[in-house]
Amino acid sequence: MVPPQYYLLLSAALFCIGLFGILTRRNALLFLMSVELMLNAANINLVAFSNVWGNVTGQTFGLFMMALAAAEVAIGIGIILVLYRNFDDVDVTKATTMRW
Amino acid sequence: MFDLALQAEPAATWTALAPAILLGLTGLVLLGIDTIRTDEASNALLASVSAGGSLLAFGTAAWFLVAGTGQERTGGAITLYGDALVVDGMSLFFTLIFTIVTAMVVVASYDYLRDHEHRAVFYSLVLFAATGMTLLSMANSLATVFVSLELASLPSYALVAFLKNDKGSVEAGLKYFLIGAVSSAVFAFGISLVYAVTGSLVLGDVAAAVNAPEMAGVLGIGVLMMIGGFAFKTASVPFHFWAPEAYEGAPAPISAFLSSASKAAGFAVAFRVFVEAFPLGALPAGVDWVIAFQVLAVVTMTLGNFAAATQEKVKRMLAYSSIGHAGYALIGLAALTAGGPNGDVLGASMAHLLVYGFMNTGAFLFIALVEHWGVGRTFEDYNGLASTAPIAAVAMTVFMFSLAGLPPFGGFLSKYALFYSAIEAGFWWLAAVGAINSALSLFYYSRVVKAMWIESPSGDFEIQSRPVGLYAAVIFAGLGTLLLLPAFGPVIETAQTVAATLF
Secondary structure (H helix, E strand, O other), rough: OOOHHHHHHHHHHHHHHHHHHHOOOOEEEHHHHHHHHHHHHHHHHHHHHHHHOOOOHHHHHHHHHHHHHHHHHHHHHHHHHHHHHHHOOEEEEEEEEEEE | OOHHHOOOOOOHHHHHHHHHHHHHHHHHHHHHHHHHHHOHHHHHHHHHHHHHHHHHHHHHHHHHHHHHHOHHHHHHOEEEEOOOOOOOOOHHHHHHHHHHHHHHHHHHHHHHHOOHHHHHHHHHHHHHHHHHHHHHEEEEHHHHHHHHHHHHHHHHHHHHOOOOOOHHHHHHHHHHHHHHHHHHHHHHHHHHHHHHOOOOHHHHHHHOOOOOOHHHHHHHHHHHHHHHHHHHHHOOOOOOOHHHHHHHOOOOOHHHHHHHHHHHHHHHHHHHHHHHHHHOOOOOOOOOHHHHHHHHHHHHHHHHHHHHHHOOOOHHHHHHHHHHHHHHHHHHOOOOOOOOOHHHHHHHHHHHHHHHHHHHHHHHHHHHHHHHHHHEEOHHOOOOOOHHHHHHHHHHHHHHHHOOOOOOOHHHHHHHHHHHHHOOOOOHHHHHHHHHHHHHHHHHHHHHHHHHHHOOOOOOOOOHHHOOHHHHHHHHHHHHOOOOOOHHHHHHHHHHHHHOOOO
């Protein structure tokens, strides 16, 4: 059996890739994809440790998380659509009518 | 936990969820009405159904709280669905805050939405978000915490971006959504790490397993990431920077909803998760979350108040003041000690959130009223408002002085109880920082009052109409803020009693 620490390393690496994407990408769609990577990093942990602990709690919650991620993307795409209509771009740094 | 979920619960038990069920059903009924009646006249119907549903939920929660449902004198907390949800005094107390804020917001939205399309969607999204918040205060497992957090957040994103042809609203929605998505991903990763270490998601089982974990470092990172998720929901440092944008760009009733109800929901779940799942005194070194909250409380208070003092727009000033108030409420978690007067500290924070629910909702709804009249957004634009709209100006003055914590208003007693309980717990420096910040906050709150009452009007403006819904909501919030002064005794007593049962 693979030692549990390896799963943690894999998921941490995936999480960091997602975080890097969020910090560097300006396209709202790529930003969303990076968030998905971070959520899937959490899913890896849940499924792997479901196996380690021998209960199905983690796996079941993993399914919940996938459904929630899909719902979040549905809202996100809607917001990005109105963003495009108002600002003619999906660049997240273009929408600056208010100062930060 | 999930294998138990399908078992039938006794009839008497699931009825404890009545407030949440009522809110959710009202949201569905609103969508039903929209499909049947598509004529213009339906705005009044939609608003009254939403207000009726939320007041009914408020009444049910108040009845449960008085009757003792889920409290010690009737056999303790009611847990449902394999411990996934719990109905106790604390969840009922928070439900009161969510439902009364929802009622005020939907009544005010009646006037706000008069010239808009898709009104039923607006009202039902508000009610679905309120359902999520109510469930959030009842969540007893990290799985239900996450699901109800999303149920409260997703409608909020859509509501902030509701004015889809208004650049400010869309920009606010985008920023709120992006930061919300990142923070919920961070929160989810934190949950997965806690599960990795403890092997359970139910708060009680997590607490049993955190004594001597094999991977204390991983647990520490997981707890820190979960704090990040709560910081987003409560608009605290370090995930606070969405708040000024979202509150400024969103429709004003939604700003009121987010800054009062949504913030209280974040605190409800943070209180339960940290107190129940990571009990003080049983934690391994490196997982001491109280220190994290002490730092966050001080930084959030100071940053919110100093930033508010430099603002030129009233709505943005209120947004930063709402960050400052998140800092005060964080004292509820920051001043906990193993064996200390924890019920008093947490209860004082809950009572402050209730008073804050009235005064802050009222202040944002006053902004909605002013926007309705087409008056500008800066302090100067408010000059002389008292001569044209004296009743609303009196209400706004009450909100401002109450938010600042001046004696004859509800905000004074709740802040006093909060700082007093912090001193009682031995954290005099937290109380001192809070008191200094309150003194500073008087400066920018009184700027609004000064502009309204003392300055002479800069330009001529005619008030075209006296919107009934907005006036009713503002006056109701003002009365609530005033009445919470004599009624504060029972409120703080209830809050501290129900908070004490958590420990």
